[in-house]
Amino acid sequence: MAETETFPERRRGSGVKLVYDLLRDEILDLVLPPGSPIDEVQLAERFGMSRTPIREALVRLAGEGLVETLPNRSTMVANIDFLNMHTFFDALTLMYRVTTRLAASYHQPADLEIIREHQARFTAAVEAQDALAMIASNRDLHAAIAEAGRNPYYISLFLRLLDEGRRLLRLYYQSFNDRLPREYVDEHEAMIAAIEARDVELCDRLAKAHADQIVRQIQQFLARDQRQSLPL
Amino acid sequence: MAETETFPERRRGSGVKLVYDLLRDEILDLVLPPGSPIDEVQLAERFGMSRTPIREALVRLAGEGLVETLPNRSTMVANIDFLNMHTFFDALTLMYRVTTRLAASYHQPADLEIIREHQARFTAAVEAQDALAMIASNRDLHAAIAEAGRNPYYISLFLRLLDEGRRLLRLYYQSFNDRLPREYVDEHEAMIAAIEARDVELCDRLAKAHADQIVRQIQQFLARDQRQSLPL
DNA sequence: TGCATTTTATTTGTCGACAAAGAATCGACG
DNA sequence: CGTCGATTCTTTGTCGACAAATAAAATGCA
Numbered sequence: 001m002a003e004t005e006t007f008p009e010r011r012r013g014s015g016v017k018l019v020y021d022l023l024r025d026e027i028l029d030l031v032l033p034p035g036s037p038i039d040e041v042q043l044a045e046r047f048g049m050s051r052t053p054i055r056e057a058l059v060r061l062a063g064e065g066l067v068e069t070l071p072n073r074s075t076m077v078a079n080i081d082f083l084n085m086h087t088f089f090d091a092l093t094l095m096y097r098v099t100t101r102l103a104a105s106y107h108q109p110a111d112l113e114i115i116r117e118h119q120a121r122f123t124a125a126v127e128a129q130d131a132l133a134m135i136a137s138n139r140d141l142h143a144a145i146a147e148a149g150r151n152p153y154y155i156s157l158f159l160r161l162l163d164e165g166r167r168l169l170r171l172y173y174q175s176f177n178d179r180l181p182r183e184y185v186d187e188h189e190a191m192i193a194a195i196e197a198r199d200v201e202l203c204d205r206l207a208k209a210h211a212d213q214i215v216r217q218i219q220q221f222l223a224r225d226q227r228q229s230l231p232l
Numbered sequence: 233m234a235e236t237e238t239f240p241e242r243r244r245g246s247g248v249k250l251v252y253d254l255l256r257d258e259i260l261d262l263v264l265p266p267g268s269p270i271d272e273v274q275l276a277e278r279f280g281m282s283r284t285p286i287r288e289a290l291v292r293l294a295g296e297g298l299v300e301t302l303p304n305r306s307t308m309v310a311n312i313d314f315l316n317m318h319t320f321f322d323a324l325t326l327m328y329r330v331t332t333r334l335a336a337s338y339h340q341p342a343d344l345e346i347i348r349e350h351q352a353r354f355t356a357a358v359e360a361q362d363a364l365a366m367i368a369s370n371r372d373l374h375a376a377i378a379e380a381g382r383n384p385y386y387i388s389l390f391l392r393l394l395d396e397g398r399r400l401l402r403l404y405y406q407s408f409n410d411r412l413p414r415e416y417v418d419e420h421e422a423m424i425a426a427i428e429a430r431d432v433e434l435c436d437r438l439a440k441a442h443a444d445q446i447v448r449q450i451q452q453f454l455a456r457d458q459r460q461s462l463p464l
Numbered sequence: 465t466g467c468a469t470t471t472t473a474t475t476t477g478t479c480g481a482c483a484a485a486g487a488a489t490c491g492a493c494g
Numbered sequence: 495c496g497t498c499g500a501t502t503c504t505t506t507g508t509c510g511a512c513a514a515a516t517a518a519a520a521t522g523c524a
Contacts, residue, residue, distance in 0.1 A: 012484055012507060013303050040476075050509045051476090052284075056291055063295035071245050072476060072515050084384070091385035098326065152316070153323035157389045244477060244514050272506075282479045283506090304485050304506060 015053035019043065020060055027066050027077050028166045029132075034079045038067065064160060080167060085222065088164060093211040095158040096142070100191060100207035102149025104200045111148035115192055118144050123185050131173040139166055141188065145195065165214075172221045187213070247285035251275065252292055259298050259309050260398045261364075266311045270299065296392060312399060317454065320396060325443040327390040328374070332423060332439035334381025336432045343380035347424055350376050355417050363405040371398055373420065377427065397446075404453045419445070 010018065023043075026032045043054045058075055061067040069075035081088075103111070118141035125133035139162045146155045187210045194202040242250065255275075258264045270290065276283045290307055293299040301307035313320075335343070350373035357365035371394045378387045419442045426434040 015508080041474095052508055055477090056287070056507095059288055059291050060295055063292055073517085074475070084382075087383040087385060090383060094330065150316075151319040151323060153319060153389060153393065157385060161385065247478080273504095284478055287507090288477095305487085306505070 010049075015047070015049050016056045016060075019047055019049075019054055019057040023057060023061060024066065027061070028163055028170070030167060030170045032077045034077050034167075037074045037076045039074065064163075066163075080164075080171075082222065085219075088161065089215045089219075091157070092161045092165065093208065093215065095146075095154060095161055096207040096211040097204050099142070099146035099149045099151075099154055099158055100195065100203040101200050102151055102154070103145045103195045104198050104203040106150045107148035107195055107198075111144070112192070112196060115141065115144045115148065115195070119185075119188050119192060122188065126182060126185055132170075135166055135169045135173070138184070139163075145191075148195070165218075168218055172218065183213070184210075242281075247279070247281050248288045248292075251279055251281075251286055251289040255289060255293060256298065259293070260395055260402070262399060262402050264309045266309050266399075269306045269308045271306065296395075298395075312396075312403075314454065317451075320393065321447045321451075323389070324393045324397065325440065325447065327378075327386060327393055328439040328443040329436050331374070331378035331381045331383075331386055331390055332427065332435040333432050334383055334386070335377045336427045336430050336435040338382045339380035339427055339430075343376070344424070344428055347373065347376045347380065347427070351417075351420050351424060354420065358414060358417055364402075367398055367401045367405070370416070371395075377423075380427070397450075400450055404450065415445070416442075 023032070023038075032038070038058065040051050040054050040058070044051045047054070058067060058069065062069050062075070066078050067075055068078050118137055122134065122137040122141055125137050142162060143155075143159060146158045149155070187206065191203065191206045191210065194206055255264070255270075264270070272283050272286050272290070275286045279286070290299060290301065294301050294307070298310055299307055300310050335347075350369055354366060354369040354373055357369050374394060375387075375391060378390045381387070419438065423435065423438045423442065426438055
């Protein structure tokens with residue numbers, strides 16, 4: 001249980017980022033399940049540093065809503081709010097649409113290259129049936145599209161939503177079959193082509209369809225999960 | 233210059249919030265102009281506390297983009313990015329529309345009361361020609377509308393945008409006439425009525441018109457300002 | 465035994481101090 | 495007189511320690 005990780009000579013100032021990135025990944029990959037408490041001292045020992053940088057990393061995570069902190073009492077991994085899931089779906093769909101539209105308008109050649117790289121990775125993940133790689137590359141792909149749209153406000157909200165979605169999908173692929181429909185690959189291709197053609201309206205329609213597809217799939221899972229957890 | 237503020241016995245844990253709130257206000261009201269450096273030690277002395285809580289407040293402000301921090305070097309008040317102002321306008325307009333639409337759908341009676349209170353304050357500010365009160369109450373009014381829409385993702389993005397707008401407007405009303413068109417009062421009234429009538433489409437149109445109006449006014453100011461700062 | 469109250473224990477919030485990383489200053493050399 | 499390099503100085507990043515706040519355990523009492 002107590003694996004001795006060793007973090008050798010670090011550069012001054014790199015500590016927070018190290019802790020932040022790792023904690024973030026562990027939260028989004030559900031290694032740290034929602035609601036689990038986070039002990040500062042324990043983390044300090046684990047990373048071989050003082051509590052100060054740990055604390056700063058936690059404050060940043062709290063700012064992004066990945067961690068909830070009760071005053072004078074332990075901070076814990078943020079819960080997933082299943083009750084208000086529809087607000088998440090609503091915002092996610094809107095951001096899919098808006099970022100894809102903007103990408104159609106403002107993308108530059110270099111953006112398309114990056115987007116295509118991510119799409120290639122996503123395709124490879126689908127063919128390898130590697131669910132985690134699918135989740136990651138799907139996220140990266142849409143993040144790249146958002147970047148091509150060049151609106152920092154949308155980008156930051158979208159990233160937050162995609163991360164939250166990463167947690168949800170992770171939940172999904174832990175419990176069920178590890179296959180993501182090949183459809184997604186084609187939908188992505190269509191979106192990329194529409195972006196390249198700078199066809200804003202087509203982008204909007206494709207993005208909405210794509211988002212609806214994903215939302216439907218997650219909702220299906222949620223419903224199924226809810227049925228399973230019903231008392232008999 | 234060195235006014236001796238006294239912050240007497242504080243409760244444990246209240247320090248960060250105190251510093252955060254005050255710094256935030258000073259940044260948004262341009263008491264701390266964009267680009268001005270922030271010295272931790274100086275703040276620590278001013279508030280009569282150690283650097284630790286100051287630091288945490290700064291980390292949180294950085295998370296909201298109100299403050300930029302260079303590694304190993306001083307953190308400073310975030311600059312206003314005049315070059316990419318259109319991304320701000322675009323996001324602001326969209327959030328005006330979305331939050332008003334959602335308010336039409338999801339508001340409850342208590343929400344309308346709160347909204348009307350803010351509108352009353354806004355009206356009073358307009359009649360008193362108190363620009364700062366207008367800015368504040370206008371912000372609060374739209375924040376209340378967003379709250380009535382009950383989507384935390386939109387709410388947080390919108391609040392961020394409204395704050396950024398508060399800085400812009402502050403810039404505006406420092407330099408020019410302190411009058412906001414009476415039109416805004418009527419536009420607000422129309423929006424509130426549409427929300428109450430749960431007319432989503434009308435809300436959308438009114439919100440868009442209102443946003444366009446505000447954007448146009450700010451752009452007008454920016455253009456005028458740019459002309460003035462041209463070398464002769 | 466069951467409940468209220470005191471005591472202990474754990475964990476956070478804050479502090480003062482020190483060392484590293486730049487920036488500014490000074491000085492040597494051309 | 496200007497440029498480069500060493501030195502000082504300022505400001506941040508990190509540390510270990512202590513005290514407040516709360517939870518958990520222990521104690522007293524009916």
